[in-house]
Amino acid sequence: MRKTLTRCAMLLLGLLIAAAGAWGVLAILFAGPADALLRNSLAGVFAVVTLAALIALVVRRWRGRTLVTYLIQFIALLFCWYRLEPSNERDWQADVAVLPYASIDGDLVTMHNIRNFDYRSETDYTPAWYDKTFDLRKLRGVDLIASYWMGPAIAHVFLSFDFGDDEHLAISIETRKEKGEAYSTLKGFFRQYELFYVVADERDVIRLRTNYRRSPAEEVYLYPLHAPIEHGRQLFLEYIQRINTLKDHPEFYNSLTTNCTTAMWLHSRVNPQHLPFDWRIIASGYVPQLLYQHDLINSAGLPFAEVRRQAHINARAQAANDAVDFSRLIRMDDPAQPVEPAAQPPAAPGTRSE
Structure with a gap:
C-alpha cells in the first residue's frame, strides 16, 4: 500500500512538473526577451531542465538536486512573469x-x-x-x-x-x-x-x-x-x-x-x-x-x-x-423590404480622425 501511494504521488508530481514545464516553455516563447536567439535558448534550457526533473522522479540519486534546480528556474520565471505590466502606451492598430x-x-x-x-x-x-x-x-x-x-x-x-x-x-x-x-x-x-x-x-x-x-x-x-x-x-x-x-x-x-x-x-x-x-x-x-x-x-x-x-x-x-x-x-422582420440608401451622417461634435 505504501509503495502504491508513493507511486501515485510521483505520478501526480510528474504530471504537475510536465504541465508547469509546458506552460513555462510557451510563456518564454511568447512573452520572453525580444531577441529571438536568447528567447529560444531560454525556452530550450527550461525544457531540458523540465525533462531532467521528470527523469529524476525515477532515478533517486538525481532527484534532490534536479528538483531543486527545476524549482529555482520555475520561481525565477514566475518572478519575471509577474513583472510584465499592461500598458496604454503602445503603437496600436x-x-x-x-x-x-x-x-x-x-x-x-x-x-x-x-x-x-x-x-x-x-x-x-x-x-x-x-x-x-x-x-x-x-x-x-x-x-x-x-x-x-x-x-x-x-x-x-x-x-x-x-x-x-x-x-x-x-x-x-x-x-x-x-x-x-x-x-x-x-x-x-x-x-x-x-x-x-x-x-x-x-x-x-x-x-x-x-x-x-x-x-x-x-x-x-x-x-x-x-x-x-x-x-x-x-x-x-x-x-x-x-x-x-x-x-x-x-x-x-x-x-x-x-x-x-x-x-x-x-x-x-x-x-x-x-x-x-x-x-x-x-x-x-x-x-x-x-x-x-x-x-x-x-x-x-x-x-x-x-x-x-x-x-x-x-x-x-x-x-x-x-x-x-x-x-x-437590421431589426426589421422582412429583410427583403426595399431599403433607401443614405449617406452616413456627419460625425457628432467631438469627432477625431487620423
Missing part, C-alpha cells in the same frame, strides 16, 4: 488606438470616443470617433449579438444598448492589438494583448462583421434580451465603470478568464438574478442557447431554431449598408 471613456451626470452618461469608421473593406477605412450623451431613463432594451466564423461552438459575443429613437450603443470586449499584430487564442493566454472595450456605433461594429469581413466571412445574429429594464441600466453602468477603470489602469486580456463572454458574465453579477456559471460561457457559440434556456431571450414562445433563424441579420445589414437608420433596418 487604428481600430483600437483611441480609448473610450464616459462622464456621468445623474442619469446622463456622455460617452467619449464612440468608434464610427467609414469602411471600404475590412482593412481600408477612414477612422472617426464621436461623443454622445445617453439618458439612462430612456434605455428600453439590450440586445445580444453573436458572430460566428469557425463553427457553432465559437462566437464573438457582445451587447448593444437601445436608448430609443434609433440610438443604439454597442460595447464589444476584445483584444487591443499593436500594429502588425494578429489575434491568436494561444497567445491570449500569455499576456500578449491588453483588454479593450470597443464602444461603437452599430454601423461600425456590426456592419464590419456582416458586410466587410470575408476571410473568413462571419454570420451575425441579433437577439433581443428579456429582463427587467433596471437590470439593463445596472449592467450598462457596470460596463461604463469598467471602461473608465481601463483608461487609467490597463489590464491584460486572457483567452480563458477575461474574454468576451467571461467578462460579460462577470459584469452580469451586478444584478441579483445573474446566471450561474455554465460550460457554455466558455463555449461562447452556445451562449444564445443558454440565455434562451433561462428565458432571457425574447422568443414569443417559439423554438430556439426559429428564434435563431429570425435573429440572423446578414441580409438585412448588407441591404441597409450605410443607411442612416441602419439599426432600425
Whole structure:
C-alpha cells in the first residue's frame, strides 16, 4: 500500500512538473526577451531542465538536486512573469488606438470616443470617433449579438444598448492589438494583448462583421434580451465603470478568464438574478442557447431554431449598408423590404480622425 501511494504521488508530481514545464516553455516563447536567439535558448534550457526533473522522479540519486534546480528556474520565471505590466502606451492598430471613456451626470452618461469608421473593406477605412450623451431613463432594451466564423461552438459575443429613437450603443470586449499584430487564442493566454472595450456605433461594429469581413466571412445574429429594464441600466453602468477603470489602469486580456463572454458574465453579477456559471460561457457559440434556456431571450414562445433563424441579420445589414437608420433596418422582420440608401451622417461634435 505504501509503495502504491508513493507511486501515485510521483505520478501526480510528474504530471504537475510536465504541465508547469509546458506552460513555462510557451510563456518564454511568447512573452520572453525580444531577441529571438536568447528567447529560444531560454525556452530550450527550461525544457531540458523540465525533462531532467521528470527523469529524476525515477532515478533517486538525481532527484534532490534536479528538483531543486527545476524549482529555482520555475520561481525565477514566475518572478519575471509577474513583472510584465499592461500598458496604454503602445503603437496600436487604428481600430483600437483611441480609448473610450464616459462622464456621468445623474442619469446622463456622455460617452467619449464612440468608434464610427467609414469602411471600404475590412482593412481600408477612414477612422472617426464621436461623443454622445445617453439618458439612462430612456434605455428600453439590450440586445445580444453573436458572430460566428469557425463553427457553432465559437462566437464573438457582445451587447448593444437601445436608448430609443434609433440610438443604439454597442460595447464589444476584445483584444487591443499593436500594429502588425494578429489575434491568436494561444497567445491570449500569455499576456500578449491588453483588454479593450470597443464602444461603437452599430454601423461600425456590426456592419464590419456582416458586410466587410470575408476571410473568413462571419454570420451575425441579433437577439433581443428579456429582463427587467433596471437590470439593463445596472449592467450598462457596470460596463461604463469598467471602461473608465481601463483608461487609467490597463489590464491584460486572457483567452480563458477575461474574454468576451467571461467578462460579460462577470459584469452580469451586478444584478441579483445573474446566471450561474455554465460550460457554455466558455463555449461562447452556445451562449444564445443558454440565455434562451433561462428565458432571457425574447422568443414569443417559439423554438430556439426559429428564434435563431429570425435573429440572423446578414441580409438585412448588407441591404441597409450605410443607411442612416441602419439599426432600425437590421431589426426589421422582412429583410427583403426595399431599403433607401443614405449617406452616413456627419460625425457628432467631438469627432477625431487620423
